[in-house]
Amino acid sequence: MLKKIALLLSISFFALGAPLNVSAHAVLLDASPKExxxxxxxPDRVSLTFNExxxxxxxxxxxxxxxxxxxxxxxxxxxxxxxxxxxxxxxSKKGIYTVSYSVISADxxxxxxxxxxxxxxxxxxxxxxxxxNQGKNSKQSSFYNIGFSIVQTFYYLxxxxxxGFVLWKWYVPYQSDQQKQKYKRNxxxxxIAYIIFLLISIGVQGTELLKGSNLSQIKTxxxxxxxxxxxxTCILLACVGFLFLLKNKWLDFIWVGLLLVATTLNGxxxxxxxxxxxxxxxxxxxxxxSLWAAGLVYLFMMWHQEREQALAFLPxxxxxxxxxxxxxxxxxxxYTLKLxxxxxxxxxxxxxLLLLAKIFMIMLVAGVGILIREHLRKNDSPSLTxxxxxxxxxxxxxxxxxxxxxxxxxxxQNEPLVWKENKQDIEFLVKTSTLSPGKASLWLKASLPQDGxxxxxxxxxxxxxxxxxxxxIDVPLKVNKDESQEKQQVQYKxxxxxxxxxxxxxxxxxxxxxxxxxxxxxxxxxDIVVYDVK
Numbered sequence: 001m002l003k004k005i006a007l008l009l010s011i012s013f014f015a016l017g018a019p020l021n022v023s024a025h026a027v028l029l030d031a032s033p034k035e036x037x038x039x040x041x042x043p044d045r046v047s048l049t050f051n052e053x054x055x056x057x058x059x060x061x062x063x064x065x066x067x068x069x070x071x072x073x074x075x076x077x078x079x080x081x082x083x084x085x086x087x088x089x090x091x092s093k094k095g096i097y098t099v100s101y102s103v104i105s106a107d108x109x110x111x112x113x114x115x116x117x118x119x120x121x122x123x124x125x126x127x128x129x130x131x132x133n134q135g136k137n138s139k140q141s142s143f144y145n146i147g148f149s150i151v152q153t154f155y156y157l158x159x160x161x162x163x164g165f166v167l168w169k170w171y172v173p174y175q176s177d178q179q180k181q182k183y184k185r186n187x188x189x190x191x192i193a194y195i196i197f198l199l200i201s202i203g204v205q206g207t208e209l210l211k212g213s214n215l216s217q218i219k220t221x222x223x224x225x226x227x228x229x230x231x232x233t234c235i236l237l238a239c240v241g242f243l244f245l246l247k248n249k250w251l252d253f254i255w256v257g258l259l260l261v262a263t264t265l266n267g268x269x270x271x272x273x274x275x276x277x278x279x280x281x282x283x284x285x286x287x288x289x290s291l292w293a294a295g296l297v298y299l300f301m302m303w304h305q306e307r308e309q310a311l312a313f314l315p316x317x318x319x320x321x322x323x324x325x326x327x328x329x330x331x332x333x334x335y336t337l338k339l340x341x342x343x344x345x346x347x348x349x350x351x352x353l354l355l356l357a358k359i360f361m362i363m364l365v366a367g368v369g370i371l372i373r374e375h376l377r378k379n380d381s382p383s384l385t386x387x388x389x390x391x392x393x394x395x396x397x398x399x400x401x402x403x404x405x406x407x408x409x410x411x412x413q414n415e416p417l418v419w420k421e422n423k424q425d426i427e428f429l430v431k432t433s434t435l436s437p438g439k440a441s442l443w444l445k446a447s448l449p450q451d452g453x454x455x456x457x458x459x460x461x462x463x464x465x466x467x468x469x470x471x472x473i474d475v476p477l478k479v480n481k482d483e484s485q486e487k488q489q490v491q492y493k494x495x496x497x498x499x500x501x502x503x504x505x506x507x508x509x510x511x512x513x514x515x516x517x518x519x520x521x522x523x524x525x526x527d528i529v530v531y532d533v534k
Contacts, residue, residue: 026105026271027051027413028113028434033099035115035433036441037498042119047086048101050111052271054082055104055227057220058213061087066095076101094120104209107271108227109407115433148204153403155201157293158194159263160399163256163286164294165190170249172298173312184246191245195238202231230266234259260286268410272338281335288324288331293395295321300392303385314384318373325366332359339410341505341532351408358401365394412531419510421524425450427492428512428524435530437505442475444495446514453516455493462500465507465527472511475500505532 030049033039046063061076076087085103100114165187174180209227210218222228237259244251260283264270269278295317302310336355337343346352372387419430427447433440446458461472480494502508510526 026054026111033117037117039119042089042092045086045088046099047084049084053106055221056082056224057217058210059085059103061085061101063089064098092119105271107268108209108266110209148407149404151201151204152406153400155197156399156403158190158197160290160293161297162190162194164290166245166252166256167291168295168298169246179309187246191241198234198238226265226270230262233262267406268339278335278338281331284327284331288328292321292324296391296395300388303388321369345412348412351405351410354401354405358398361394361398365391414531417528419526423524424522426522432500435528437502437530437532440500441498442500445492447492449516453518455514456517457515458495459513461511463509465509502530505530
């Protein structure tokens with residue numbers, strides 16, 4: 001049966017871990033100058049504002065000219081709220097300029113991006129879209145994702161089992177002093193495993209977060225960021241635990257509380273708009289998960305080694321496990337609702353789909369728990385063995401999912417639109433900057449009609465899908481006149497605007513209406529979803 005568990009875990013791991021890309025939580029809300037903007041002169045400052053607090057010390061903002069050279073060697077600065085980084089820039093000549101940046105989000109993910117703007121000349125729409133890469137996470141290979149997920153899975157197993165064993169130590173009905181001493185040895189082994197995987201996890205995460213940083217930046221990040229404090233506190237508590245754990249109940253409880261609070265500082269909980277609330281929910285989630293996971297492992301061990309001890313522990317564990325699962329589900333639901341813009345986002349990200357898989361596994365655990373309680377009432381010991389094996393299998397898969405989604409982004413990302421459509425032999429190509437509440441840029445390319453007529457007019461309107469009382473919003477367009485195109489006969493027309501206004505997040509429909517000189521009307525539609533990432 002153990003071989004089956006290992007096989008199931010391996011299959012689940014490669015099914016879940018292989019295709020994943022690590023995602024960031026911080027999102028670029030506003031840029032000055034904006035992506036694709038065409039200015040008369042260089043502004044005094046380039047600034048970027050993000051939706052959440054950024055990690056201090058490790059951030060970079062650069063502006064390069066059309067020859068790839070930096071226009072200033074000054075260092076970027078961060079404001080007091082830690083949400084905006086700025087760079088003072090000198091007056092510059094006409095040309096196209098590229099802004100590149102890299103920051104670390106509050107939940108410890110690297111965020112990088114580039115975009116272009118121009119001074120005194122037009123930007124080719126293709127150049128803008130090919131260069132723009134706003135707010136993208138640093139993508140790693142599948143090998144890295146699998147490796148990091150392995151590390152995180154073993155890290156969470158060690159954390160949950162260690163915390164749970166420390167808490168259960170004071171409530172296990174020991175049958176002899178020998179059992180008590182054996183329990184303490186198991187805790188020592190878990191302490192060693194925890195500090196090993198903690199250091200490996202920090203090493204892997206730190207290498208990705210701090211690559212390219214100098215010693216001063218690393219020092220600032222470790223001392224002033226929530227992630228740095230989490231690392232230092234967890235290492236300190238892990239070392240101190242070897243001195244006094246399992247000697248005093250209240251000291252053990254304090255140690256567990258401090259360790260779990262420190263753990264919550266390195267994750268999605270600190271990135272919400274109400275971090276205290278999500279940290280409390282995350283703390284409850286970890287405590288209840290520890291009680292269930294560690295109690296189940298201890299029961300499984302005793303069931304095969306000392307059946308009487310297991311039977312004495314089982315009734316008490318069954319009650320605590322049931323309450324833990326209820327709190328686990330409740331805290332998980334509240335935590336998820338706080339992180340996501342709406343519940344439908346669960347179906348639009350890898351994080352959400354894996355969370356649904358986790359919920360399904362927890363439902364299976366609850367079902368098995370009911371069967372265990374029923375067979376315990378009937379004193380049917382032989383049947384309990386297979387149920388315990390199933391519960392352990394489900395627990396390992398759940399922790400695997402947790403280790404995988406810990407570094408994924410729970411919030412769907414707003415993306416630029418690239419929309420191609422052919423209708424009545426007219427080719428339409430619509431591209432936009434990143435779509436988010438506020439202003440965006442749009443470029444439209446339409447081929448000339450095949451019947452020899454010309455394009456008389458073209459209009460774009462934006463309509464909300466769920467708010468019927470709001471009239472369509474007209475999007476002003478202007479013809480993009482390219483000198484190189486004027487010298488040759490072209491088979492298409494290009495339009496652009498920097499005034500695509502999206503009033504609020506939600507579901508929208510873009511309608512493009514083209515009228516030919518023969519008064520033929522062609523209309524195409526595209527549904528989009530804009531998320532509120534603030």
